[in-house]
Amino acid sequence: MAQLTRSSIAAALSLLLAACSGGEAEAPPAIPVETLTVSAREVPNVIELPGRVAPVRVAEVRARVTGIVERRLYKEGSDVRAGQPLFQINPSELRASYAQTKASLDRARATAANAAAVVERYRPLVAENAISRQEYDAAVAASREASANVAQIRAQLDAASLQLGYTTVRAPISGRAGPAQVTEGALVSQTDATLMARVEQISPVYVVFSQSASELLNLRKSMSDGSLELKDGQMVEVRLTLANGSEYETPGFIDLVDFSVDETTGTVALRAEFPNPSRQLLTGEFVRARIYAGKVPSGIAIPQRAVMVNEGGSSVYVVDSAGNAALRPIETGALVDGMWVVQSGLQPGDVVILSNFQKLRPGVPVAAKAKAKAAGAKATGTKPAGNAAQKQAPAKSQER
Template identity: 55%
Template sequence: MSRARSFASASAGALALLLASCSSEAPPAPPPPEVNIVTIRVQTVPNVIELPGRVQAYRTSEVRARVDGIVERRLFNEGSFVRAGASLFRIDPRQLTATSNAARAQLARAQATAANARQVVNRYQPLLADQAIGKQEYDAAVAQQRTAEADVAAAQANLESARLNLGYTTVTAPISGRARRAEVTEGALVSAGAGTLLTTIEQIDRVYVNFGQSSSDLLKIRHDIGSGKVTAPQLERVEVQLILEDGSAYPIVGRLDFLDLSIDEATGTAALRAEFPNPASALLPGQFVRARIFAGNRADGILIPQRAVKLAADAASVMVLDAKNNATPRPVKLGTMIAGQWAILDGLKPGDRVIVDGLQKVQPGQPVRIAQPKGSQSAPATKAAPAER
C-alpha cells in the first residue's frame, strides 16, 4: 500500500513540473546593439598625395683619375667631410715632371729660333729698301719668322698641357661634401683613358627626394584641377612632408621643385622631385621614405574617424546603416590620414550613415539602435582637421 502511495506522489510531482514548463514563456530576444554614427558630408580637406620615394644627394661628384700613374698616397679620411679643393690622392708625378721639363726646353728652343728669325728680318729691311736683296728673299725671311713664332705658341701650349697634367697628380675635391670610401689603394695603377674611379663625394646638407606619380593618377589630378574640385598652388609652393622608415615624420618640410612633363614608358610614371634641407644629415642618399605632398585643397573631400574603418590585408571597409537601421559592410578606398581621420577617396557619398562606436557588437545584416547624443550636440565628427605637418 505504501509503494502505491509513493508511485502516485511521484507521478503527481512529474505532472506538476510538466504543467509548469508548459505554462512558462520563451526568454525575450536581446535588444539591438547600441552604436554611435556619423553622417557623411563633403567638405574642403587638404589634397594629400602619398608616394614612395628615395633620397638623393643634392650634388654627387665621382672623382676619377685624369692622368696615368701609380697612386702614392691617400690624403683624406674615408667617410669624412672634405671641402672643395682639398687634396684627396697623390699620384706619382715623376714621369709627368720629366714631360713638363721637356716641354719647357722645347719652348726655349722655339723662342730662340723665333728671335733669330726676327733679327734676320730686321737686317733685311734696310737692304730691301736699297734693293741689295730681292723681294723673294725678304718674303722667305718673313715666312720663317712667322713659322718660328707659331712654333713658340705651340711649345707654350705643350708646356701648359704638361703643367696641367702634372697638377692632376694631386687629385682634389671638386665639391664640398661627405667623401665615401676610397676605390683604390696605394700602389694601384690608375688610367685617365679608363677614367679610374677614385672615390665619390656627396653633398647632403640639402637633399632631393625622387618619386613617381602614375599616369592615370596624374590624369585624374589634372582633371580635378580643371573642374575646380581641387585648387592647387604653384609648383614651387607645394609642400612635402617625409615619413621615415620607422614611421616618424621628418621635422623639416620640403618643397616640390620638379615635375617631369613626360611619362616613363617602362614604369608608366611621371618623375617628381622635392628638395629638403638636411642640416643634421638625418637623410642619407638611397634611403627609402614616403612623401606626403600637400597639393592644395579638395572641395569634395570626405573624412571619417579612424576607428570607423576596418583594415584587412589588402582592403578597407566600414559599416553603413540602411533605411531600416540594418548594418551593411561597404568597401572603401582610403586616402591618407589627416589628424586622426581617414580621407575616403571612393565608397561613400553624402548622407551615408557610418557606424563609429560599437562595431564589436554589430553583425552584418543585424539591426542596431542609434545612441542618443549625450549633453549638447557637438560638432560633426567629420569636420576637417588641419593637416599634420
Template identity: 45%
Template sequence: MPFSFPRRRAGLAAACAAAALALYGCGADPAPKAATVPQVATLTVERSSVPLALELPGRTAPFLLAEVRARVDGIVQDRRFTEGADVRKGDPLYLIDPAPYRAALSSAQATLQRARANLVSSTSQLERYKVLVGGNAVSKQAFDNAEAAQLQAAADVAAAEAAVTTARINLGYTSVTAPIAGRSSVSQVTQGAYVQAGSATLLTTIQQLDPMYVDLQQSSAEGLALRRDIASGSLKLEGAGKAQVRLKLEDGSTYAHPGILEFSGVTVDRDTGSVTLRARFPNPDKLLLPGMFVRASVEQGVRQGVVRVPATAVTRNPQGEATVMLVGGGNKTEVRTVQASALVDGHWLVEHGLKDGERLIVSGVQKLRPGIVVTPRAAAPRRLATAPAAAAPPTAPAAR
C-alpha cells in the same frame, strides 16, 4: 483484493493529470516580446574643403655626386684623406708620382725658350731685309723667305707655350683634389697602385648629403587624374609656391624636416608606367643617406565641396558601387549610391550623392535593412563609428 492495486494506480494517474491541468490553467501565459527599435549613430552631412596628399614610394639620392678618377698615369704615392670623412672642395685626396711630369714641364719650358730665341733672330733678319729690299740690295724672293721664317718662328713659340701649359696642367693633376664638398667613400686604390688616365681609374667617390634628393615614382594614371581635377576646378592648388613633401623613414618614423617638390618628369617609363618626381630635403644631421627607401606624402591641393564619410559607413553593392545608408522621413533607413573618390585619414571623400543636412548612418550599417525604423543619435565628432549597444533582454515573468 487481487484487483485493488491496479485501481489505486489508475486513480493516482488520473489525479496527477487533473493536477497538471489545474496548474497549467492557473499559470499565466508569458508576455509577447516587444519589437525593439535599433539605435544608430548618425552624422549630419556637411560639405567642406579637404587638403589632399599623395603617398608615394621613393629612394634617397645625393644632391651632388662626384667620381674622383685619375687624369694622369702614374704610381699613387700618398692618400691624404680619411675614408668616410667630410671633405671640402679643393682638399687634397691623393698624390700621384709627379717626377715624370716635372721633367716634362722642364722640357717644354726649354723648347719654349729655344723657340723664342729663334723668333728673335727671325724677326731681326726680317727687319734688315725690309730696308735692303727697298734699295734692291736683296731680291724679293729672299725677303719673302725671311718673312715666312719669322712667321714660322712665331708659330713655334705659340706651340711651345701650349706645350708648357699642358705640361703644367698634367703636373697639377698629380695632386688629386676634391671637386665638391661632401662625404668621401671608400678609397678604391692604395699607395703603390698604378693608375691610368686612359682608363680613368676610379679613386674614390664624394657625395654631398645636405641637402638630399628623394626620387619618387608616380603612376601616369594618377598624374592624369590629378591634371584633370585641376583643370575641372574640383582640386585647387594652394598658393603659387612649390608643393611641400613629408617623409616616413624605413623604421616608420616621420622625418623632422619637410621638403619641397623640385620637378615632375615628363616621360613615362615604358616598363613601369610611372613618372619620376624629385623632392629636395634639408639634411643637417646627415640622417638621410643615399639609397634609403622612404615613403613621401606629397601635397596635391585642396579638394573642394566634398563630404568626409567614415570608411565604416561605406559599403559596396554587387555592382561594385559605393553605397551609404541614411535616415530618411519617419526615421526609416534608405540606401544611397554615392561617388567616393579618395580615402583620406580613414574617411572617404564623397563628391556626389549626398546633400547638406541629411543624416548619415555611421555604425551598424551591415546589420540594417532598407525601410526599417531606427532611433538615430548623434555620433561623437571625429571618431570612428562603433556598433550600437545591444538591447536589454526582456524581463522574465514572475513565477506564481
C-alpha cells in the same frame, strides 16, 4: 515511487507549457555608442607614393692622368669642399716631361730671337740693294716660322702643366666624399678614366617617385571640372614617412614633373626637394611620400578610430534606418591629422559609430549616449527604435 515520478513529470510539463504560453521574448538591450553624422567639408587631396632619396648632385672623381696613387688625402665619409685635394698621384714622370717641354720652349725662343735680329739687320741692307730681296724674304719667313714654333711649344708646355696639375686629384663639387675606390700603390689610367671616388651633395636632397599616368590624367580632369582645387604655379607640399615609421619634420616641395611616360612601367617621374641640414636623409633610402596636391571642396573625412582595417579592406559601423548597427565597407585615402579621407562608401547624412566596437554586431540595436564632434562638422546622435523596445519590455513583464 512511481506516483512520485509521475508527479515530477507533470510538474515539468506544466512549467514547460507555462513558458511556451508566455508573452513574446524581450528585445535585446540597445548598446550605447558615440556617433558622428557625416557631412561634406574641405579636405586635402593627399597622394601617397613610395620614393627614394637621391643626391642633388653626384660627381665621379676619375683619374685624368696615368700613374701610381701615392696618398689618399681625405677621410672617407667626410664632407669636402670644391677644389679640396683627395688623392696624390706620383708626378715624377710628368715633372720630367714638363721640364723637357720647357727646355724646348727656351730653345725655340732663342731661335726666334735670332731670326728676328737677322730680319732687322737685313731691312736697311735690302733698301740699299746690298742684299737681294729674296734673301730678305727668306729671313722674314724664317723669323715667322720661329715665332710659330715658340707658340706651339708654349701650348705644349701649358698642356704639360695641366697634366702635372692633374696629379693632385681634387673634389669637383662640395659634398660628402664616399669610400675610396683605389688604394695607395694602385695604377690609375687616363685612358680608362679610373674611378677613384664619388662626391655627393646631400644638403638639400631630392626624393624621386613615380605616379601612374592614368592617375595623373584623373588629377588633371578633377582640376578642370572643379572637383579639385589646385592653382597653376601653386607650390605642392610633400611630407615624408621614413623607413622606421617616423615622420621627417621638414616638408619639401615638388620641383619637377616629367613630361614623358615610362614605356615600361606606364608611370610619370616626379621629384621633390627637401632641406637636409642634419643629414638625416640618406642617399638611396626608401621613404613614403604624402603629396598635398590641392584640396577637395566637398570631401568626407572621419576620425581614425571609426575605421576598422583588415586584409579585406576598410569598413565602418553605421546606424541604419531601423536604429541598428550595420557594417559598411569603405575605400579610404590618406590619414591626415588623425582623420581618414573617405573616397567612397559614405555619403553626407550617414551616421557613423565611433565607440563600443567590441560589443557591436550587424543588426544589434544601438543608442547614442553622447554627441561627438569632428573637424568641420558636428556628430549627431540618433535614438533608434531599440530604445522604445527596451522601455516597453518591463511593462509587458509587469502585466504578466
